[in-house]
Amino acid sequence: MAYTLTKNVQEQALTSLKEWISIPSVLNETSSKWPFGDEIQRMLELTLRTCEELGMTTYMDPEGYYGYAEIGEGTETMAILCHIDVVPAEDEAAWKFGPFTATIDEGKIYGRGTQDDKGPTIASLYAVKALVDAGEVFNKKIRFIFGTDEENLWRCMDKYNEKEPEATYGFAPDSDFPLTYAEKGLLQVKLHGPGSKDFQTHNDGAFNVVPDKAVYNEKEKVAEMKALADARGYSYLDQADELVLTGVSVHAKDAQDGVNAVVNLADLLKEHYEHEALAFIADNFVNDPHAKQIFGEVADADSGALTANIAKLLVTPDESVVAIDLRLPVTADKEVLVADLKAAATTYGLEYEEYDYLRSLYVPLDHSLIQTLLEVYRGLTGDNSEPISSGGATYARTMNNCVAFGARTADVPMTAHQVNENMPVKNFYEAMEIYAHAIKALTCD
Ligand SMILES: [Zn+2]
Incomplete structure (x- = not known):
């Protein structure tokens, strides 16, 4: 894949990802004034700081359940639905490298959250940064939503949906390419x-x-x-x-x-x-x-x-x-x-x-969101795999008109929630490039 949009931001993105991985943002409900613990709160604050550095405006729920970052103007809002909590590292001694050290070895970045969901989140954030650097203007509002309790009870998105208006449509970079459009x-x-x-x-x-x-x-x-x-x-x-x-x-x-x-x-x-x-x-x-x-x-x-x-x-x-x-x-x-x-x-x-x-996730295959995402993905990768229907549950189902889109490519083993969770740097960069073209197609053209 040619990195026509994201070449210049790749290294910055990797640096950010390392910083994010270093925070063990695991649920801890004891002794914190924040709903999911001090580390998740620290992670939420770092996330919003990263977004500000990228030129976005940010908002943190005063109760600490979620945050968001926005860029662009328009009557419609496209949501990018991410989460910044991770599952525990479990048996730390069994890891090749410390789960919170973000070590790169043989082209893979190791660490808890590299696949789920910090890697995909950073990839989509820097995709927007690449578009800004390229002088693109967004004719819709883009809102990154950062959930904090995805690995447990999704209480973050319950709160979000209670307090915030619905987006027009969106995607969750928290699964596999090409995209998931139906979940029971x-x-x-x-x-x-x-x-x-x-x-x-x-x-x-x-x-x-x-x-x-x-x-x-x-x-x-x-x-x-x-x-x-x-x-x-x-x-x-x-x-x-x-x-x-x-x-x-x-x-x-x-x-x-x-x-x-x-x-x-x-x-x-x-x-x-x-x-x-x-x-x-x-x-x-x-x-x-x-x-x-x-x-x-x-x-x-x-x-x-x-x-x-x-x-x-x-x-x-x-x-x-x-x-x-x-x-x-x-x-x-x-x-x-x-x-x-x-x-x-x-x-x-x-x-x-x-x-x-x-509730189920279902966006009909002829919906323009799906058509656009698939066209971008297929054009860049040449992979014509069919969209995914599944009995599992991704975060995308917490919002209407939302599908799960990437970030894992078919050649990469699923290591989320496992010992030695890792993301090949190539997958990270490819996802960023796909997201940049997809976001451009959805919000600039
Ligand atoms: Zn996830």
């Missing part, structure tokens, strides 16, 4: 029911993971359950005193590709115990990760079928809890699906609790 809605629920004096089971997995283990240890019934598991073709570990059913663990968004051990366990236990939670799972989810018994066929061309993952099953003497992670197709009506689920739960005497909900 995410609905996580808990169903509460009665406990049991006859048996107990404790399967407490994460919502977003298809459980590959489910345990039953009422000793006197284990042999009987194993015989039943054999009859059904369910796998289990060879253990004497308990039944440990095994499945295949995948991300909940791909539930149809996994084998849910908890569903299989409920299917077996239901033969011996009359219990609401067991009946609910066994009747509705065996061999059906799309929960068609409850919802019917729910699917669309852009995002595929609804998926349902039974993530937890807890039965104690006092209560039972079933936790479900649902991924809703982008055109589905959430309220209708919630009503269906509540009705089904009520039939079994279970009480519905909404645990978390993230």
Whole structure:
């Protein structure tokens, strides 16, 4: 790729990135007057300082939930949605270089946040700087929005959307090229029911993971359950005193590709115990990760079928809890699906609790934003990969008319959230160049 716009700012951008990486902006809710801790606040202040040096005007939310920086004039606002918090470095000793030292080795810059999301944020900021240096004039307002809680609960963007006007459209440089235009809605629920004096089971997995283990240890019934598991073709570990059913663990968004051990366990236990939670799972989810018994066929061309993952099953003497992670197709009506689920739960005497909900991301492929971004990306890279539809969740979904656009190119391994997170300098510079042309096409022409 020829760096026609960004050549002169590459080194400045790299220097800025190093400075940003040196701040461990990890959530810390203890002993700070700021909502997400002193380091995230320090990072927010540094971010806005960088923006001022680049000639932008800045604003910091007095409560410390977010900040923004603006440049250009116009009736429309294009948002560039970034976040400056990072996940912890975890096992620091396992890193080749200190996670907050921004070391360059063999063409890669190492450090927590290089991919997610400080590298992409700096790339888009210096893309604007390159346009300013080239004498471009923006006929729209460009607003960089800096979130501070993306790695946890997105409380920053809840506050932002509460206090600030909507942008006309925008992109989030916090994912992969070419761009993500559709992401399923995410609905996580808990169903509460009665406990049991006859048996107990404790399967407490994460919502977003298809459980590959489910345990039953009422000793006197284990042999009987194993015989039943054999009859059904369910796998289990060879253990004497308990039944440990095994499945295949995948991300909940791909539930149809996994084998849910908890569903299989409920299917077996239901033969011996009359219990609401067991009946609910066994009747509705065996061999059906799309929960068609409850919802019917729910699917669309852009995002595929609804998926349902039974993530937890807890039965104690006092209560039972079933936790479900649902991924809703982008055109589905959430309220209708919630009503269906509540009705089904009520039939079994279970009480519905909404645990978390993230609305879907969906910008139609013929939208001018997508057309422009794709045209720029394809023209510069020659890569004609199709736009991405996914069951995962990027930050782009916190705003209307917003897609995720870069910054990772297809040849670069995903290292975000991992030990030795790094971004090839080449990827960093390429992203900057792509952003410069995209921002120019969206706000100058
Ligand atoms: Zn991110």
